Amino acid sequence: MTTASHRRPLHAGPIVIYALLLIASVVYLTPVLVQLVTGLKSFQEVSLSRMWQLPKSLSFESFAKAWSGAYQGLTGLSVNFMNSVYLTVPATLISAALGSMNGYVLAKWKFRGANILFPMLLFGMFIPYQSILIPLVRVLQDMHLYGTRGGLIFVHIVYGIPITTLIFRNYYAAIPDELIEASKIDGAGILGIYALILFPLSLPGFVVVMIWQFTSIWNDFLFAVIITSKPSLQPITVALNNLAGSFSVEWNVQMAGALIAALPTLLVYIFLSRYFMSGLLAGSVKG
């Protein structure tokens, strides 16, 4: 039996339950399946056959076109895919490092600033970014970071502070205070305690935070579309939007492009879904 073995099935009959679950699964899965099937078709097949027919022969032509093909001023997605990698990897790691430090201080040290910092973090988690966007652009221009990859990395690090800090704070709160008291008596300082006790226990926390940050930075569109205007620097979400906005691009290529863009996060989800879900729980506001 499954994890739910202690639950009795509904008296209404398990058939109804399974039927409903099956319908929901099919409905939720269909768009992705159609995308995959379409992406594997050639152009002639997409325009001629009905969409649910499987491709007659597997054609990776659409993927090749989406990856490297050029469409009226649009370069292939390969450049933008790599842009996303160069953006996401440093931003994820640096914001995780910052979040770990902040979360540690918030969870384990009492200090005056905490009652300013904490509400600000929560505010930062829910604030509509529209309300800071116009001044942000000006500040970045003053810093000569506007329109650069570094600027986008910087922005993701800064606006990643609330969520990474809060996840780490919740994570470290579960580590017993006695451990810390003991090493305080041994004369360890604030940094020493972090390095000797908290950091070695942090791996699961880092995994959760990094998955969370990786997914949200990779999938971000708002900051990317506003901060990077040069096509050669744009991450994949912006390029995909441009690709989809151009009417001359065939459906099979668009679908292949969407799949390429989603691949890294889908892989993370498939192989690390447990951590993905704990990130969701840790980052969520739960009563």
Place this chain on the structure above:
Amino acid sequence: MAKPSRFLRSLAFLALLLLTAFVLYGGFALLKNLGSSKILATLFALVWGIGSVALLYFVLNMGAERLPRRVRGVIIPLVFAGPALVLLFWFLVFPTLRTLWLSFFDDTSTHFVFLENFRFAFTDRIMLESFRNNLLWMVFGTIFCVGLGLVIAVLADRSRWEKVYKAIIFMPMAISFVGAGVIWKFVYSYKGEAPGLLEIGLLNAVVVALGGKAQAWLLLGGWNNFLLIAIMVWLQTGYAMVILSSAIKAVPSELLEAARIDGANELRIFFRVIIPVIEGTLVTVTTTIVIFSLKLFDIVRVMTGGNYGTNVIANEFYMEQFTYGQTGRASAIAIVLLVAIVPVMIYNLRRFAERRAFK
């Protein structure tokens, strides 16, 4: 062992402080020039970035340790939270105030117009349409996300292969809104009317197969909003489901058994036992999705660009600022959006503050 003199130690600390400042500045200069460079530069930036974060904390710690013992306990944690505090003030608090300030000025940000932009925000035809649409997103998007998430969580809890169902419903969460937009454009695509033309869009294919007539779905006034909301529901049901599912699993079995012994049927148990126990979680999931639907931007931007009567506040903000260059109006819209979200946010935050452990 002779201790190095106080003077020498101070000198060493000063040197380290200078070095840190230099490293941070170097990292900043590097950030500016990242545009042209590739893998090596990224790696270098990464090491530099994490290195300077570590160095910064190390030096701050060293400096703080030198303070008298009495102040140390107060100062040290503040020093460690300092960088975050500075960044949040600089990039969250001040910009918000500056947006408020800008909302009282015209498009050049030089002439004070007081509430003129707000008058625009509350009377313009497109803005009123956006308010209506955001209301639709908020009400229907939230009801369907939470409702479906709850039903699926409860049903899956009582079935075999629970993990499989949940994984499928949850999967869209890994896809970006832009990616989802592209997929759903295909779902809603319409080729037009011509004899012998086969519809390739998923929805039209289904409708035609059922004997209906193909439609240009995204142009269908009124209905098109709901078709866009469906995309959000597809993406976000998994979120509600995962969180509600973990709350449902925490309902004590004894409570359920006791209700069953009393002869309550399952529907009654659901409404009288499960719902009251998970009420707190239900409320927070709902408020989170409400906030989310108010901020919604990507789906509308990608699918319709706000045309055909589907505009929303966040997209109108984008249009005013980045298409029409109306900074004052855009700022006012942003402030309206913020003010709409703040009450929900405060309600939500109260609960977060009570939250303790990590799961």
